[in-house]
Amino acid sequence: RKEVEQDPGPFNVPEGATVAFNCTYSNSASQSFFWYRQDCRKEPKLLMSVYSSGNEDGRFTAQLNRASQYISLLIRDSKLSDSATYLCVVNPLTGRRALTFGSGTRLQVQP
Amino acid sequence: DGGITQSPKYLFRKEGQNVTLSCEQNLNHDAMYWYRQDPGQGLRLIYYSQIVNDFQKGDIAEGYSVSREKKESFPLTVTSAQKNPTAFYLCATGQATDTQYFGPGTRLTVL
Numbered sequence: 001r002k003e004v005e006q007d008p009g010p011f012n013v014p015e016g017a018t019v020a021f022n023c024t025y026s027n028s029a030s031q032s033f034f035w036y037r038q039d040c041r042k043e044p045k046l047l048m049s050v051y052s053s054g055n056e057d058g059r060f061t062a063q064l065n066r067a068s069q070y071i072s073l074l075i076r077d078s079k080l081s082d083s084a085t086y087l088c089v090v091n092p093l094t095g096r097r098a099l100t101f102g103s104g105t106r107l108q109v110q111p
Numbered sequence: 112d113g114g115i116t117q118s119p120k121y122l123f124r125k126e127g128q129n130v131t132l133s134c135e136q137n138l139n140h141d142a143m144y145w146y147r148q149d150p151g152q153g154l155r156l157i158y159y160s161q162i163v164n165d166f167q168k169g170d171i172a173e174g175y176s177v178s179r180e181k182k183e184s185f186p187l188t189v190t191s192a193q194k195n196p197t198a199f200y201l202c203a204t205g206q207a208t209d210t211q212y213f214g215p216g217t218r219l220t221v222l
Contacts, residue, residue, distance in 0.1 A: 004153075008151075032209040034210065041199075042215070042216075043201055043213035043214060043215050043216050044154070044201070044213050045213070046210060046211075046212065049210065087153070087154075091209045098144060098156050098159050098169065099209065099211055101146075101153045101154040102153055103151070103152055103153035104153060
């Protein structure tokens, strides 16, 4: 089983739609969680950290469910510019301070 | 992100040749990381360094070597022992919060 699992997609949605991605992680001791965005042939960029209480940044909302070991990202009112791959990232706290990345979920917002 | 530079952007290597990828940062971050990304796949950790003059192997260190003589620099050498080096190489830096920031990457192609 992969440490971080994501549905690869693609998710094809019309502009203005609401779309949600889920991600599951295997290490219950994990403490830090993030969503990164990666555009085609570019480096990943931090979208938001994910906190236990959930957090919102504009049209983006991230949630953490420790009991079920999953993380979600909700995007409201999708824009064409939201088209990208979204990477779920976990710090598994295995004794090394290095993050574990999911393979990503591709989102394509269509006009 | 603007404080992390990688060079070159594109690199072509002949079979049996060693090549070195540069990563420089001016963010004053203690930790630096090298990842490899293959098409349609997630990031895999090659090497990481938490402090100057110290570094640790990641998940796929075979065929690679690094050095960390200065806080600002963490070069990666892809040796001839790496059997399938064609990939997108990403350097990242981080601090105690675990958030990592990426450079623009180097695309390595073996001819």
